[in-house]
Amino acid sequence: MKVRxxxxxxxEIGAAAVFxxxxxxxxxxxxxxxxxxxxxxPFDVLVDRSRxxxxxxxxxxxxxxxxxxxxxxxxxxxxxxxxxARLRSAGTDVLQLGGDFVLGPDxxxxxxxPQQRDDRPPVGELLRAARxxxxxxx
Amino acid sequence: xxxxxxxxxxxxxxxxPDLQGRATSIRDLRGRPVLVTFLRHAG
Numbered sequence: 001m002k003v004r005x006x007x008x009x010x011x012e013i014g015a016a017a018v019f020x021x022x023x024x025x026x027x028x029x030x031x032x033x034x035x036x037x038x039x040x041x042p043f044d045v046l047v048d049r050s051r052x053x054x055x056x057x058x059x060x061x062x063x064x065x066x067x068x069x070x071x072x073x074x075x076x077x078x079x080x081x082x083x084x085a086r087l088r089s090a091g092t093d094v095l096q097l098g099g100d101f102v103l104g105p106d107x108x109x110x111x112x113x114p115q116q117r118d119d120r121p122p123v124g125e126l127l128r129a130a131r132x133x134x135x136x137x138x
Numbered sequence: 139x140x141x142x143x144x145x146x147x148x149x150x151x152x153x154x155p156d157l158q159g160r161a162t163s164i165r166d167l168r169g170r171p172v173l174v175t176f177l178r179h180a181g
Contacts, residue, residue: 013171014171015170015172015173016167016172016173017172017173018162018164018172018173018175019175020174020175022177022179025157028157044156045156045157046152046154046155046156047154047155047156047157053154055140056150056151057142057143057152058139058140058141058143059142059176093179094179096179097178098175098176098178099176100174100176101142101143101174101175102172102174103164103171103173103174105168105169105170107164107165108146108147108149109143109145110171111145112142112143112144112145114142115178130173131171134171
């Protein structure tokens with residue numbers, strides 16, 4: 001389940017979302033956003049080609065073995081293939097790690113999950129953190 | 139190398155162009171909860 005598939009839940013609590021990418025914008029449009037009208041997205045997609053912002057937010061590069069010796073990577077590929085997805089060529093750096101952060105209305109971090117490998121928190125956990133920041137006055 | 143921001147800390151500034159080249163800052167989103175997701179590669 002992706003954030004965009006549950007966008008109505010984010011709208012219910014008045015949340016915003018920002019997705020940061022580092023690949024070339026044309027590659028992003030051809031791969032991640034193929035079925036979407038970029039001008040009509042309900043969230044921002046920001047481009048950090050130099051990865052300076054990734055670095056400022058403490059996001060590192062994984063080792064080769066961390067990514068390619070992780071069985072979960074192959075489980076993910078298998079699940080995608082079973083669902084009919086086509087494997088695509090990778091972007092510029094398959095070792096760059098990402099991360100998920102939820103900020104409260106005051107700009108403070110209420111959830112911090114820099115990636116250690118190819119893992120992401122469940123969308124429900126992100127939603128609970130965002131909702132809690134509103135209900136808790138964060 | 140800076141560390142990732144921790145729970146309770148003020149988020150670092152994030153100001154970048156969007157896919158259409160418009161400058162965007164998370165400061166403009168204050169007053170709302172914000173999900174900030176840094177993605178891995180586009181493949």
